[in-house]
Amino acid sequence: xxQFLVLPSILxxxxxxxxxxxxxxxxxxxxxxxxxxxxxxxTDTPMLFTREDFxxxxxxDPYETSTKVDFPRMKEGGLDGIFMAVxxxxxxxxxxxxxxxxxxxxxxxxxxxxxxxxxKDIASLAFKSDDIYRTEKExxxxxxMGIENGYALGGDISNIEFFYTRGxxxxxxxxxxxxxICDSSTDTVEHNxxxxxxxxxxxxxxxxxxxxxxxxxxxKSFYDVIEQSTLPVIASHSSARAICNSPRNLxxxxxxxxxxxxxxxxxxxxxxYVKTTPTNPQADSMRRAIRIKYKNYEDLSDDQQKEAGKAWxxxxxxxxxxxxxxxxxxxxxxxxxxxxxxxxVGIGTDFDGGGGVDGCYDVSELPxxxxxxxxxxxxxxxxxxxxxxxxxxxxxANETSSKS
Numbered sequence: 001x002x003q004f005l006v007l008p009s010i011l012x013x014x015x016x017x018x019x020x021x022x023x024x025x026x027x028x029x030x031x032x033x034x035x036x037x038x039x040x041x042x043t044d045t046p047m048l049f050t051r052e053d054f055x056x057x058x059x060x061d062p063y064e065t066s067t068k069v070d071f072p073r074m075k076e077g078g079l080d081g082i083f084m085a086v087x088x089x090x091x092x093x094x095x096x097x098x099x100x101x102x103x104x105x106x107x108x109x110x111x112x113x114x115x116x117x118x119x120k121d122i123a124s125l126a127f128k129s130d131d132i133y134r135t136e137k138e139x140x141x142x143x144x145m146g147i148e149n150g151y152a153l154g155g156d157i158s159n160i161e162f163f164y165t166r167g168x169x170x171x172x173x174x175x176x177x178x179x180x181i182c183d184s185s186t187d188t189v190e191h192n193x194x195x196x197x198x199x200x201x202x203x204x205x206x207x208x209x210x211x212x213x214x215x216x217x218x219x220k221s222f223y224d225v226i227e228q229s230t231l232p233v234i235a236s237h238s239s240a241r242a243i244c245n246s247p248r249n250l251x252x253x254x255x256x257x258x259x260x261x262x263x264x265x266x267x268x269x270x271x272x273y274v275k276t277t278p279t280n281p282q283a284d285s286m287r288r289a290i291r292i293k294y295k296n297y298e299d300l301s302d303d304q305q306k307e308a309g310k311a312w313x314x315x316x317x318x319x320x321x322x323x324x325x326x327x328x329x330x331x332x333x334x335x336x337x338x339x340x341x342x343x344x345v346g347i348g349t350d351f352d353g354g355g356g357v358d359g360c361y362d363v364s365e366l367p368x369x370x371x372x373x374x375x376x377x378x379x380x381x382x383x384x385x386x387x388x389x390x391x392x393x394x395x396x397a398n399e400t401s402s403k404s
Contacts, residue, residue: 026371032380033370037132039081039388041266041346042146042237044353045069046084047309049111050302057119062362066313068351069363071122074141077366081132081142081388083236084112086168087353088152090177102154105147109166116143127167129396146170146213146236150181150201160204169395170211172236173198173221182221185247193220194228202228209402211395222254231401232262232394237348239273239332246273252339259340262397264390266348267332270355274324274332283319287312326359330372333386342382346391
């Protein structure tokens with residue numbers, strides 16, 4: 001009988017000892033990933049909610065559907081919390097345009113609430129920094145909300161509190177075009193940074209304890225925000241310009257100022273913000289034609305948005321883009337740590353808004369980032385800061401300073 005009990009132990013030891021060093025290394029990384037409270041600060045997944053063929057409760061093949069996030073894949077990838085963006089493309093800046101943008105934002109909030117309500121066994125809405133720990137214990141995914149493009153305010157300062165009450169915990173001040181709040185990083189100079197209205201927006205967001213998101217804004221707008229905000233700010237999906245020279249990324253000086261502010265830069269994994277990769281002239285021409293046909297995505301109906309999305313995805317299938325890699329992503333993390341410090345970097349994938357690299361093409365592959373971080377010598381504590389600790393610290397700093 002004793003011999004029978006001992007043999008399995010010997011066999012177990014033999015099996016463990018047969019593992020390669022790489023297998024043991026990956027096991028260690030996966031344990032750290034599982035232990036970490038992980039949060040993705042920016043995804044555009046709500047844009048999929050109007051697609052009849054998309055159910056966020058069902059696992060989708062990213063290569064067949066071009067979707068990067070659903071609840072089953074979040075579980076596979078060990079992602080505990082996600083910020084779903086209420087994205088509003090920039091349209092006309094008049095009364096009718098503002099009214100449409102505001103109404104569209106409200107509609108998207110409703111869709112997020114509806115999706116979570118239908119999946120309350122696997123997901124829960126989150127509003128406070130501590131909510132993610134509760135949902136984690138319940139085995140659920142925490143769904144936070146943020147607004148991408150302050151155009152959604154409709155030019156009305158009172159809508160900041162309305163959307164905060166609705167659940168928005170950050171506002172990306174603008175998108176690819178200037179709005180009434182500030183200049184965009186990819187448009188001409190109009191306000192020379194933040195406008196007078198934008199200053200009111202910053203003050204009101206500070207009052208409410210709502211995160212100010214500096215992704216997409218111009219360099220001058222960034223410095224204006226840093227000067228005017230009394231609370232730490234975030235870049236929900238921006239990488240390092242020294243590694244990839246895109247105006248959407250942050251310069252070293254901006255990273256230093258962000259650190260002085262107490263904020264955090266959430267590295268974006270959209271390939272064109274990670275690394276300069278070869279382009280296909282035919283694919284580029286087809287994309288330009290789509291932008292022209294759909295008026296640069298301004299003021300589109302739901303049906304037009306579906307058509308535009310389908311057309312765009314068809315190009316990627318015809319001409320698969322050359323992607324940056326997980327290693328390239330971690331190069332950005334390395335650089336931000338070197339310039340701004342370990343307490344000021346996180347991850348905002350931009351999944352379903354173009355995000356995805358080779359090795360981390362969708363949310364199920366997020367552990368590959370942890371494996372690469374460990375391979376480069378990051379400690380468990382540092383990895384946990386990158387995956388959520390830093391962002392949640394800034395979120396908590398804002399909510400505890402609320403004067404609302």
